[in-house]
Amino acid sequence: MTRKLIALNIRALFSRMFIRNRNQKRKNPVILVLIALLVIYIIGAFMGVSAVTFFQLSGPLFSMGLGWFYFSLMGIGIFALCFVGSIFAAQSQLFTAKDNELLLSLPVKPSAILTGRLASLLILEYLFDAFVALPAFIVWVISQPVTAAGILFFFIAVLALPLASLAFASFFAWLIALLTSRLRNKNMVTMVLTLAFFVAYFKIFSNITGHLNQLIQNVGQLSETARTSLFPIYHLGIAIEQGNLLSLLLFLLCVLAPFVIMMLILSANFIKLATTNRGAAKVKYKERALKVSGVRTAFANKELRHFWSNPMYILNSALGGAFMLVGAVALVINRGAVLDLLDTFNKSGLPLSAATLVITALCVLSSLNSASAPSVSLEGKSLWIAKSLPVLPLDVLMAKVRMHLTVSGIPAVVSGLICAIALQVNPLEFFLILVVPALLTLLVALFGVVINLQFPRFDWLNELQPIKQGVSVLITMFGSMAFMAALILLYVFVFSGVLTIELYLTACAALFAVLSGVLYGYLKNGGSRRFEALTN
Incomplete structure (x- = not known):
C-alpha cells in the first residue's frame, strides 16, 4: 500500500507538467x-x-x-x-x-x-x-x-x-x-x-x-x-x-x-x-450602495477577477507588463546606459533615437503577453452560462479583449510616460511612445481572442492546460513575436534608407489600427457566430 x-x-x-485530457487515451509519440x-x-x-x-x-x-x-x-x-x-x-x-x-x-x-x-x-x-x-x-x-x-x-x-x-x-x-x-x-x-x-x-x-x-x-x-x-x-x-x-x-x-x-x-x-480546518479570511460586511455597470464592464470585471485569482495565469500571460515597468524604472535610474547603447547602434551605421529604442522594447514586451489567448478556453464547463445570458456574443468576447488591455495596455502606457519624461523627447516622439505600443497591445488582444475561437480547448482538467499548452497561446505569442521581428527586419534591411524612423513608426501605428479594425469586424460578425456554435 x-x-x-x-x-x-x-x-x-508532476501532474502540472504532464497533464492528460479527459478524453486523451494515449499521447502522440x-x-x-x-x-x-x-x-x-x-x-x-x-x-x-x-x-x-x-x-x-x-x-x-x-x-x-x-x-x-x-x-x-x-x-x-x-x-x-x-x-x-x-x-x-x-x-x-x-x-x-x-x-x-x-x-x-x-x-x-x-x-x-x-x-x-x-x-x-x-x-x-x-x-x-x-x-x-x-x-x-x-x-x-x-x-x-x-x-x-x-x-x-x-x-x-x-x-x-x-x-x-x-x-x-x-x-x-x-x-x-x-x-x-x-x-x-x-x-x-x-x-x-x-x-x-x-x-x-x-x-x-x-x-x-x-x-x-x-x-x-x-x-x-x-x-x-x-x-x-x-x-x-x-x-x-x-x-x-x-x-x-x-x-x-x-x-x-x-x-x-x-x-x-x-x-x-x-x-x-x-x-x-x-x-484541521484553519479557517479562512474574514470578510466584514460593509453596507454600500449597489452600483449598476454596463454589460461589457461587468464581463470585463469577471475576467479580471479570474485573471488575478490565478498566479500561473499571471506569470504565463502577463510578465511582459511587469518587465515594462521594471525597465522604465531602470531607465530612470540608469539613463546613461541607454544612451551608451544608442551610441553603439549609431556607430554601427543604424541611427536610432532613444524614443525608437523605447518603442521597440515596449512593443516586443507587449507581444509577449497572451492574456486573451486562452480566455475563451478558460470558460470550460461554464461556457453555457455566458451563452445563455441575454447579451450579445460580441460583449462577451470584447470583455476578454478589455481584460488583456487592462493587464498589458496600462503598463505599456505608464511605462511609456515614464520613459518619455525621463528621456525628454520631442512632442512627436512622445505621441509615438504612447500610441504605437498601445495599438499593438489592442491588436494582440484581438488576435488572441480570434485565434482562441478557432482553436478552443474545453476538455482541460486543470487551468494550466489551456494557459500553457493551448495551441491558441502558442500561435498568439509566436505569431506576435514573428510579426514584430518582421517589422524590425523590414525597416533595417528595406526602409532604413528610404523612410525616417518616425514616419515608419507612424505607418506601423496605422497598420496596427487597420488590422485591429479588421479583427474587430470579424468578432462582430463571424466571431460572434463562431462563439454561439461552440460546445464543450
Missing part, C-alpha cells in the same frame, strides 16, 4: 519525444551551468588548500536548491492536500499516508540534489586526486543532505499554510514568492562570472565564515576531502537530527494537521 501511495503522490506532484528532448535540454543546461561553476572553483580552492570549501559550497547549493524547489510541494502534499480526509476514511494507516507523501517529496529533492552533486562530483574526479573514502563519504553526504532540507522545507511550508489560510489573496502570495525566485535567479545567473570572481577573491574570508558559523557544512567538506570519519558522523548527526524531529512531530500530529 505504501508503494502505491508513493506512486500516486509522485504522479500528483512525437509529442512524447519533444517533451523528452525539452526535459533533457533543461536538465543538461542546468547541469552544464553547475559544471562550469565548479570547474572554475576547483582549481583555485584546491591549490589554496581549501578543497573542503569546494564541497561546502556544493552542500550549500544542494540545500538551497532542495529547499526552494520543495517548499511549495511540501505545503500542498502535507498540509493542504485535498484528499487527506478521503485517504483517512479508507482502511489505510496514517503512517502509510505520511510515508508516501514524504517519500515522494524526498524523491523530488534527490532530483534537485543531482543537478548540483553530479557536476560537482565529475569535476572533482577529473581535476583532482580522489580517494576511496572520499568517494564513499561523498555519496553518503549527498544522500543525507536532502533529509535536512526536507525538514526545514516542511517547517516553512507549515508556516506558509498557516499564514495564507486566513489571507483573502493567498494566490497573490504564491505569485509574489515565485516572482521573487525568478528575479533572484536571473540576478545571480546574469552575472555568474562576476559572482564567481568575487567569491574567489574573498575565498579566505568566506571559508573562515563557513568554518566558524556553518558547522555541518564545514564538516561535510572535511569529511569528503580528508576522508575524516569523525567529521562525517558529526555532519550526519546535524542533518539527521532535524529530520528525525520532523518525523516524530508529523507522526504524532498527522491526523490533526491533515484534518
